Amino acid sequence: MEKDGYRWWMKRFQKMAEYFDAYRIDHLLGFFRIWEIPMHAVHGLLGQFVPSLPMSKEEIESFGLTFREEYLRPYIHNYFLEQVFGPHTDFVKQTFIEPTDTEGIYRLKPEFDTQRKVEAYFAEKEDADSKWVRDGLYALISNVLFIPDNKESGKYHPRISVQHDYIYRSLNEQEKDNFNKLYDHYYYQRHNDFWYHQAMKKLPQLTQSTRMLVCGEDLGMIPDCVAWVMNELRILSLEIQRMPKDPSNEFGIPSEYPYRSVCTISTHDMSTLRGWWEEDYQQTQRFYNSMLRHYGTAPTVATPELCEEVVRNHLNSNSMLCILALQDWLSIDAKWRNPDVKEERINVPSNPRNYWRYRMHLTLEQLLKADNLNVKIRKLVTEAGRNTDK
Incomplete structure (x- = not known):
């Protein structure tokens, strides 16, 4: 696409502009880098960013962390095997792993040393115990501190989210501190200029091909360069109260959102307001009070x-646009909300069997006759000053 100046995309946007005034770029970070998972892996933890700047042994050690080959191999110690496998621990020791010359340390047998090999072994086994053992083995295989780069020999990436795993816990406090500095540098600073230029190769031609307003879904691990590009190209950010941009805040503050943004309560990949309220009671309590x-x-x-209070807060936010899912609009009325909150969910990204299953429980004819609800929505929008219908 780059060879012809992304002509196909530009023609597509120009045609869309005949019908629409604005569009959203889902997962904007894909224009900066993508997450590549090797064929031998089942889970994403063993992946790496592409393109990226992997680290040499010398660079790793410049952070005060002595590089060891053991950091590249699954850390399997006797002390936590029972925590992972429970009553199946002896079966795992006999079947899938073998002791090394170091007391208490095990390694995977060659026939089970990748997640795909484990997946093949359990392909026909659907009972709960088999899934328990299978998932535990997946976790063992991803229990590494660094991942070799898939192109450059002698270059490595710190494994994402490894701070939750046993190999990280096996480090002493100084090693943990040094690794955390390396990790933060790698994921949030190292690639800023590099990824900025990657995005600027593509995005300007697309966003400037029409007069449509552009919103970017800038959620997840956001390096600083994303904000640089969005500001330069006037791309609206996406603000979600339960996913604040400032890591020091547990919740976003709608009145402090940037004007050049779209605020919403939930997206297609998240639970609705009602669903989120019931997921973590302690968090809900903090939200209720604070x-x-x-x-x-x-x-x-x-x-x-x-729900009406939360909707009102979003409508009164500082964001240029407030766009709410239908389910969150319906949540403000006891008569018209879905009786089953679980049926409101659109998509669960981690579950391959739960994709885009949502179906509206009302007909359009019923909604047209929902006078109380429609009057309430109209009043909320008007009071917030968002009603442009004169």
Whole structure:
């Protein structure tokens, strides 16, 4: 596509501009880099960014962390095997792993040393115990501190989210501190200029091919260069209260969102407001007290009154646009909200069998006759000053 100046994309946008005034780029970070998972892996933890700048042994050691070949191999120690496999620990020791010359340390047998090999072994086994052992073996295989680069020999990437694994816990405090500095540098600083130029090879031609307003889904691990590009190209950010951009805040503050943004309560890949309310009661309690500023104990379910309050806060945000999912609009009315909150979810990205299954439980004819709901929505929009219908 780069060879002809992304002509296909530009023609597509120009045709879209005949019908639309704005569009959203899903997963904007894909224009900076993508996450590549090797064929031998089942889970994404063993992946690496492409393109990226892997680290040499010398660079790793410049952070005060002595490089060891053991960091590239699954760390399997006797002390945690029972925590992972429970009553199946002896079966795992007999079948899948073998002891090394170091007391208490095991290695995977060659026939089970990749996640794909393990997957093949358990292909026809659907019972709960088999899944327990299979998933535990997957976890063992990804229990590495560094991953070799798939192109450059002698170059490595710190394994993503490894701070939650046993190999990280096996480090002493000084090693953990040094690794964390290396990790933060790699994922949030090292690639800023490099990824900035990657994005600027493509995005300007696309965003400037029409007069349509552009919103980017800038969620996830966001390096600083993403904001640089979005500001330069006037791309609106996406603001979600439960995924604040400032890591020091547990929740976003709608009144402090940048004007050049779109705010919403939930996306297609997340639970709805009602679903989120029931996921983590302690978090809900903090939100109830700190964000909604209510005293006392939070209700266990999101009542229509609470949902209306959250909707109102978003409509009154500083964002240029407030775009809410239908489910979150319906949540403000007890008569028209879905009786089953679980049926509101659109997609669960981690579950390959739960994709885009949502179906509206009402007909359009019913919605047209929902006078109380429609009047309430119209009033909320008008009071927030977002009604442009004169």
